[in-house]
Amino acid sequence: MDPRFITPANNHSEAVVDESSNQKGRYGADFIDFLSVLHQFNCERLIERKVPGTLPFQVLTSKVVDFVFHICSRMNLPTEVKYVALEIFDRFCVHHFTDLWEHTCEVSCDEYQQMKVWKRITSRSQKQALLRAISSIQIASKFVLQSNCLTVKDVQEYLNKWGHAYNLHSIHLSEIRVFSTIGCKVPLYSMFDFTRTFLEGLQYWSDVDELYPTCEKVLEVAFLQRDEIYLRFFWMGTSRWHHSRQERLQFAEIEVNNLFFGASIVVCSVYIHQLEGLGPNEASRILSELSHISSSDITALAVVIAQLISGTRTVRFKACE
Structure with missing residues (x-):
């Protein structure tokens, strides 16, 4: 731990395990x-x-966390699913926006043009955030529940109920996009x-x-x-x-x-x-x-x-x- 962030209670010690006190057996x-x-x-x-230029959990605001919790509750998913889903969504956003920024820098060297392109790209991404979050839940449910997971049809019915008209193909493509962006690696724990x-x-x-x-x-x-x-x-x-x-x-x-x-x-x-x-x-x-x-x-x-x-x-x- 960085010494500047050691708590007052631990101002003079680092985390050390005393093997003798770890009662064997x-x-x-x-x-x-x-x-x-x-x-x-x-x-x-x-x-x-540790992704350069990014901070962890920036996208996991209280509003986003509450939304994921709410969706998982409404769909009667196990407790574990929502925490795996949040990890997936956070990782997706970190890598997704890093890729978008790299693309923005490649489009133009002019700072003004970069910001113009960046605003347009991020605006489009924000509109897709709801679907990406639900795709994260869908992937998490497959990992935790396997055959009893959240289906594309389940997702479509939920979205339609709240006035979001997505076809099955769009929902499927969103799931693939999220999964590929996180390197096809779902956090095991x-x-x-x-x-x-x-x-x-x-x-x-x-x-x-x-x-x-x-x-x-x-x-x-x-x-x-x-x-x-x-x-x-x-x-x-x-x-x-x-x-x-x-x-x-x-x-x-x-x-x-x-x-x-x-x-x-x-x-x-x-x-x-x-x-x-x-x-x-x-x-x-x-x-x-x-x-x-x-x-x-x-x-x-x-x-x-x-x-x-x-x-x-x-x-x-x-x-x-």
């Missing part, structure tokens, strides 16, 4: 194997999301998988079955308020609300770290639910070992999420221990 072999897979996936994701895995890890220490519904709700809020969450977290590390684009780029690695975000969401859920037998500080310590993220940073981000949910700045985890 406590966790099942399958769990450890899958956790290793998530670590590898997270590392690869950190590299893949979403934030849903990370939070579920961490909950399973806590299950080896205490009964956390009743925590699952709470964690799902916290995960939803965290996605809807992602920008505000990381803005406040940035302030905790720098005592500044405003940051330059360069600082934003440096901070981006923290934002795309699913292990960090997932662990913090679970710890926040423990605090909110007030689980018997397991407090948030202990949960943070356990998840620190599993995620290789310092417990103080996990706690700090969890506090920010809890503050947003509770509407107060007086969250203190020690009260639940």
Whole structure:
């Protein structure tokens, strides 16, 4: 982590795993194997999301996230689908607009002409955003549900219901466009998988079955308020609300770290639910070992999420221990 973004609670330490405290034999072999897979996936994701000239999650505003959540709910799709769909849509937009900008620069060297072409191209892309988002949901449903996925006909019926007249061919072409733009690679694991895995890890220490519904709700809020969450977290590390684009780029690695975000969401859920037998500080310590993220940073981000949910700045985890 960049030292400028280390939280006050972790001002003199980096994320270090104490192997001696990682009690061998406590966790099942399958769990450890899958956790290793998530670590590898997270590392690869950190590299893949570093697209020059772009910032992560710029298109995933609260309005866009809420729209995807709403569509998935109306179509009775599993919870996992909406998080895979958001990842697909965000990746599509990053690569799509990068390609469009490169095309714009090739059209003319004149800055005025470039901006003129750029406005025309982006205006057309904005009109297609609804269909692209639904195509992302369609691809995600195929990945999660396979044979019971969202069909082209399902998409057309939904769009027609809301006054959007797309034929089956256009919907099919949109799906192909989104899929090809992301390199025909659907992210294997979403934030849903990370939070579920961490909950399973806590299950080896205490009964956390009743925590699952709470964690799902916290995960939803965290996605809807992602920008505000990381803005406040940035302030905790720098005592500044405003940051330059360069600082934003440096901070981006923290934002795309699913292990960090997932662990913090679970710890926040423990605090909110007030689980018997397991407090948030202990949960943070356990998840620190599993995620290789310092417990103080996990706690700090969890506090920010809890503050947003509770509407107060007086969250203190020690009260639940």
